[in-house]
Amino acid sequence: MWRVLDGAPVDELSPQDVENLRTLAAWMKTGAGSQLYQQIERLTHLGSERYNVVPIVTLVHVVPGALFLFAAPLQLIPRFRSRRPGIHRRLGYVLLALAIPYAFTGIFFSIHEPVFGPLAALASGLAGAWFICCAVLAYLAIRKRDIERHREWMLRMLAVAYGIAAVRLSFLAIIAVFPIDVAAAGTLSFWVGWLISVLPTEWWIRRTARQPQALRWAS
Numbered sequence: 001m002w003r004v005l006d007g008a009p010v011d012e013l014s015p016q017d018v019e020n021l022r023t024l025a026a027w028m029k030t031g032a033g034s035q036l037y038q039q040i041e042r043l044t045h046l047g048s049e050r051y052n053v054v055p056i057v058t059l060v061h062v063v064p065g066a067l068f069l070f071a072a073p074l075q076l077i078p079r080f081r082s083r084r085p086g087i088h089r090r091l092g093y094v095l096l097a098l099a100i101p102y103a104f105t106g107i108f109f110s111i112h113e114p115v116f117g118p119l120a121a122l123a124s125g126l127a128g129a130w131f132i133c134c135a136v137l138a139y140l141a142i143r144k145r146d147i148e149r150h151r152e153w154m155l156r157m158l159a160v161a162y163g164i165a166a167v168r169l170s171f172l173a174i175i176a177v178f179p180i181d182v183a184a185a186g187t188l189s190f191w192v193g194w195l196i197s198v199l200p201t202e203w204w205i206r207r208t209a210r211q212p213q214a215l216r217w218a219s
C-alpha cells in the first residue's frame with residue numbers, strides 16, 4: 001500500500017501476497033509450474049492490482065473495517081452491556097461511524113472490476129446493502145427502546161461483516177475438495193460463504209426470539 005502511494009508498480013505483489021501464495025502452494029502440495037498455482041497467481045495479481053489502483057479507497061475500506069471487526073464482539077458481552085451501558089452506547093456510535101466508510105467502499109469494491117465476475121459482484125453487493133440495511137434498522141429499533149429488535153438486527157449485521165471470513169475459507173475448502181476452475185470456485189465461495197454465515201444466524205435469532213435470557217446472553 002505505502003509502496004504504491006510512493007509510486008511503485010500497481011501490479012506488484014506485496015511480500016504478504018507472495019508468502020500467502022507459497023503457503024497455499026505448499027498446503028495444496030502443488031508446484032509453481034502447476035496450472036492450479038498459475039491460476040491462483042494470476043488471480044492474486046488481478047486482486048492486488050484492483051486495490052492498488054485506488055490506494056486511498058482501499059485504506060478507507062481496510063482501516064475502519066479492521067477496527068470494526070476487532071471491536072464489535074465487545075458489544076456482545078452481556079456483562080459489558082449491563083454494567084457499562086454508557087460504554088456500549090458510545091462504542092456503538094463509534095462502530096456505526098466506522099461501518100459507514102467500511103460498507104460504502106465495500107460496495108464500491110463489489111462492483112469495481114470484480115475478480116470473480118458479475119455473480120460474485122452480485123453476492124457481495126447484496127451483502128453490503130444488507131449490512132447497511134441491518135445497521136439502520138438496529139439503530140432505529142434502539143431509538144424506540146426496542147432492545148429485542150436492536151439485538152436481532154445487530155446480529156444480522158455482524159453475520160454479514162464476519163461473513164467475508166467465511167467467503168475466504170469456503171474458497172480454500174472448495175478448491176481443496178472439488179476439481180473445478182479457480183474462477184468458478186471464487187464465484188461460488190461468495191455465495192456459499194455469506195449463506196453459511198447469514199442462515200445459521202437467522203436460525204439462532206428465530207430460536208432465541210422472545211426468550212428474555214437472549215437479551216442477557218452474548219446474543
Ligand code: HEM
Nearest residue numbers: 072075076085088089092093095096142143147151154215
Ligand atoms: C455491533 C453490535 C452493536 C452495536 C454497533 C450497537 C450499537 C448501539 C448504539 C449506538 C446504542 C445507543 C443508542 C441510543 O443512543 O439510544 C445501543 C444501545 C443499546 N444496545 Fe446495542 N449495539 C450492538 C449490539 C447489541 C446487542 C447484541 C444487544 C443485546 C441485547 C444490545 C443492546 C443494547 C441496549 C440494551 C442498549 C441501550 C443501552 C442504554 O441506553 O442503556 N446491543 N447499541
